[in-house]
Amino acid sequence: DALRVGAEHWPIFFEGNNGREALFLYLTAASLRLLGQTVFALRLPAALLGTGSVWLAWRIGRANFNRRAGLLAAALIAVSLWPVMESRWALRAVSLTFMAALTVYLLDQAFRRQSAWRWLAGGVALGLTLYTYIPARLMPLVILAWMGWLFWTRREAAKRQWRQMAAALLTALLVFLPFAWYMWQFPDKVNQRANSMTVALDLAVKQGDWGALAASVWGVLRMFSFWGDVDWRYHVSGTPVFDPLTSLFFYIGAALCLWLAFSRKDGGEQRPSYALLLLWAGAMLVPNAILEANSSFLRAAGAIVPIYLITAVGFDGVAAWLQNRFPKIVTDKVATAVVLIGLLLTLTATYHRYVNVWRNQADVRRIYQADLTEIGRFLNQNPPPEGTRVYLADSYVVDIAPRTFAYASDFPVDWFSINDSFALGNGREPLWVIVGVNETLPPEFAQKLGLTRGTVYPFANGDPAFTLYQINPEKAVWPPQQPMNVDFAANPRLIGLDLPAELYRGETIPLFLHWQIPPDRTHLSNQIVFAKVQVVDGVGNVWSEVESLLGYPQESWRADDRFAQMLPLEIPDAMPPGEAYLRVSLRDFAGKPVAMTGENQSEAFVVRSRPLTDFTLTPEMPLFDDTLALRDTIFSSQLMPGLDIDIGLDWVAVQRPSIEYKVQFQLWYAGEDAPFLTQTAAIWPDVYPPTQWQTGEAVRSLHRLIVPADMPLGEKPELRIQLLDSATGTAVPLTQGDNKLADMTLATRDHSYEIPPISQPLDAQFGDAIQLLGYDLDVGDAQPGGALRLTLYWQALATPPGHYTVFTHVAAADGRIVAQLDGPPGGTLTGTWLPGEVIVDEREILLGADVEDGRYALRVGLYDAGTGERLPVTLGGEAQANDQLVLTEIEIGP
Template sequence: MRAPGDAGPAAESRPARTAGRWEAAALLLITLLAAALRLYRLPEVPPGLHYDEAFNGVSARSLLEDGTPRIFFADDMGEEPLAISLVAVALALLGEEAWIIRLVSAVAGVLTVPLAWWLARGIFCRALPALATALVLAILYWHVTFSRIGMEPIFVPLTATLAFAALLHGLRDAGARRGRRQLPALLLAGLALGGSLYTYKAGYFVPVLAAAFVAYAALLERGFLRRNGQGLLLAAAVALLVAAPLLAYFAAHPDHFLQRPASVALSTRANAPQDALPAMVSNLPEVLGMFFVRGDANPRSNLPGRPILDPFLALLFVAGLARAVAHFRQPREMLPVLWLAVMVVPTLITTDAPHFGRAIGAPPAVAALCAGGLAALRTWVAALGRRLSGVGPGILRGATAALLGLGLAFSGFLTARDYFQAWAQSGDLFFAYDEGLAGIAHYVDGLPTDEAVYLTPTPADHYTLQFLLQRQLASFDGRAGHVFPPPHRAATQVIILAEDEASLPALQSARPDGSVTWTLDDRYGRPYAVAYHLPPRPDPAPAPPHAVQAALGAGAGLLGYALDAEVAAPGDVVHVILYWQALEPMEADYTVFAHLLGENNPEGGGPVWAGHDSQPDTGHYPTSAWQPGEVILDVHPLAIPAGAPPGQYTLEAGLYLLATMERLPAWQATGERLPGDAVVLGTLQVTIEEEEP
């Protein structure tokens, strides 16, 4: 029987339950704020669809089509599978819209926020700094930006936060000898640690951080390994089991593992290996400065130059760092410092520092340090209040809470303003997110389906175009040739003026009957692209100045050629423009040879004095892409040697298969096979100008 006034265990737990409800409600509101910042106007901001985002979309679509799970995607310099696999699920459920690719990242970013609360609960063991950690991460500009990009880096903080939140709670329970609660947490920690390798290259550092934390705890906390050794081995075994398929793949394909890191690592970019250390030392001020002074300059990843921390968060961060260092004997308190040190290494040892994408594992640590700083400031102010007379502790605590709340609100306002106004309206995003190509795809999809459409000079297999286009598009490089449609077929040629200034005037000269039907400017008002419509006619291409009429195999005809100079001197470069016509579809990609022949060349031991071999249009319009009836203008430069004697030289051309070096049979219009399967084009006069006395 209870004594009078004894409310019993149920009553004693009522305040704890009430506090728990308030904490849950606060966490829900913070998560909703995170969702608002990551989902608001997601179909519009960022604009367009960046190449790497589109790669994830194209790869996800391919995954859905063949139904075969993949451990690694070797294209695009290698991509880990987690993000692409989740994008495939989203596309299957919600449809193949560009913003769905980004929705997967946004959801990952939102989920990281409550996980950050769980992580901070394990670090601080108190509600306020745990909620503050979640709130700072929710409003952190860096994390908001990457949560809205349809790429894989945002999964690094997600898996890292889950791994260490579970690990800390598993270890805490182990210390309290509650083994039944330890097991699920440590299993989850191992799953997330192994899963971090499937996210992004920066995720490879998450297990490194785990090893560093365990080593630090074992060094400073007596009996740590004795109490937690079995649990840690269990987590490590699960992590290794999860990572095993990817590790086995890399063992079989080491080049896939090294390809992307080697392309940006200082050790491979430096002139010599010994230059890598000075390069890292040079990177160090840039990496440290990204928090307070100047951040990533890439407009895709940041408002160029914006530091990670605004002034208020910088104050909290410094205070939190000081607090953590002061508690260096407590491994949990030092975890955010270790985390930060390890996760900035990827940008420290690579080019283009500071690179926010490579350091993307660090935001949870930044948030935890800011939360620790907030707790430290409250403690320091409370201590100051006890020393001051005439100021009530309640008033001081209230004023402190109000100021800290206003500071966090100010930081949230800065994030929203800088992202949705300053950054979203920046003209730099037009190219940073391939907005122009997205506009071209939208325009092309609206053209009549029976009309041929060509693009120059961006290839049609650009991932942004691959994902967005709903119809067939051919592409060539107008700077090295041109393609005209088959007879009696209308066509539209889309020219990206920002890269190809030559095609539009050349096309207007060759086909004055055409007209400009569409234009696109970039965000600065500069012409970016134009569409030139060619009405159908029986002779869609201009006639060659020099007619030839020859056939090569069953698929190619050579109508003639043009020269940019009929007379040349030794040392000159003469451009031969071959006029091909596609007769039948060709499966193979043949190489064109163009030769300048004369008397025996003593250097080469034969009649060839100059030559140029390449696939048509320098490989941008290979023979396998030719459609029957098309006329392809194909430019080949012939560099005449300085020692070439004056005289009349012969021009010849033909096609061969590079793999076998076998030439395609060549016939005259009369049906007679040509010697050497080479079409004799005509002659070129080489003269030596006499010096004036």
């Protein structure tokens, strides 16, 4: 984001990564522009802001309390673990620490010196503070409360400067105005990070879970001396803010601030200063108090300066109390010694925890990818032999390659995702494949390539950092067991696949896809593409599918490169044994299929079966002919005229069937003597009929019950099943259980046959069964950001043979679709229409704010959502181009 700033790209808010305020990223962009794209330039703004916070703590402490308080607060911030780590994160939270302190300092100085320019500068700082980090949104409340305290305790001085205060607040508002406008326009973008979090306050108020809120508040209270942030990402897990002695001074300081904020001692002139520290620290800790039990030190970054100032006030109060009771020369020396020893111990503890503990912790190394740093150092010191291809294996390769790798050599390094892919090079170059300590080489790849062991290289403390595998060219590429040749547009070519020799139902097997990069597809930018593999039986039923990211990013592609992709492919236990195929396709991130040429279906393979070993026939389970048990069923119990019902039956062969069976479905109404609908279907004829089943074998049969749109209506329908002997057509006995599958729920709708008044009548026909009688069109809001309101009047010439979707397109003269709305006509399924029925289909087609003024065509059509095939259209007996009807032309504009 920082690198993209400039060249007409000046965002008010950065939307990526759940949204980030802009100020710190602009500072980072300036640093990178001035000093170059280096780690030093990236970290410099945070270091300067952290150092500036030390100076501001000194200035605020000296001005409001005394020199000792200011020096101690500044020194504690300079040597304590929390602010030191914050200054090295290079995250925007440090900008809140600095800007909040700068705002307080400028406004406090403005009031003390009655300085107009300082009031304005403080207003600018307050406005900019709102561009730092989410908790900054509470900072204006802190300043308003502080001003209120001034009017309460320093009334005359405050009254003399009320105009300057108002000017400061107005200045802050003007500075904040661009971001305020953005927040009003895009609240979901600005609040996406907050909205993604569980808010303990919401749980308490809306669900009555006050325990969650109590845990969050307790997390804040104990962070100072008992238990700190547990997230290794930003802190040494569990380490509190203070050691026990320093925390004692913090508690004393908090008590003194609370007492003196309301005290009238010395005329109460310092009351606003003490109140300000409590208001400031309290407001910056509110997010932690209302969110979750873990008190995040990152979220609390705005509280760093006031917390250490409060601690300094506590120490100063104790020192003053001692000076009143003991000789000053003694107390001064004791206080100085205690401070120096304490600061030295704090600095030592900070160094140890940061350099020795945090830096070498396994979670920290994983989070910050320390293995990549070590790999870069190794390659800089040990360049590979000339002609060697170097690959880095990483789980998040598409996100990071190659921008986060500190590798100074000009020798190229390529990447692949180790989770499910392995880059094989072009077969002519030796390979170095480097696997970081946080990654695991799948054993399937290691076996295929003969990678029994690699060379392990450690971190400086001896812990493993990465493993280097050196692979000869002849070992790097293994030929696919089943060659294929499928060319995907702007993507790799599928050249084959590997399957195990035997496939059994109920197993998940490793499937290897072999890909090759055509010479014309190098120098492409990274994009996310998924490979999908479907298991298809001999009649076209899809039984399972698996999808996985193509793990070899485009920025690493070179001509003739090959890589293998491994997918865990499930062979469902209910799938019938016999011939099956694999169907391979690609899709982009949005789900759009990638165009291809070539046959993407594999050669046939045989799915075998193993009998169940844990099957138990229960008394309620239907058993037919002492042979087939119906273990389970899958279907919808809703019965709607014209809506077919897909039924899955899970059978278990208690003994090997000796005859072929057929399934007979019957729909009954309660109290009737005969079913009103009967349908018979064979069980996997020509694929895997029952006489081929083995004892103990489980098979799922699939059926579709055709429900006519003009079925008779009655009360309490139920679905029953019988098994028939295929040879005789007679029902076999039901040995046990009930043959009623379910009580069905009858769903009906009203049918209208009356044609209403139509402003624009037509005589258009779609397919053989659907007629468009005309339409009404309201163009009163036909402008960018507006909508078209269209009513279509359909009539069924006969019950349509399927369920079709209506598309309505607003198209430019060049064919571009600028707006569209797809959906079933009138919210009904066309297969449920009765002959002569009239359907009123009301539609609101939204026009985007970016639609240009001009004339557009309004087009309509019908298509099968499963295949995308459109119904042919005729108007007055004349066929319409592209199977669509142009209703009219419309003018879009103000």
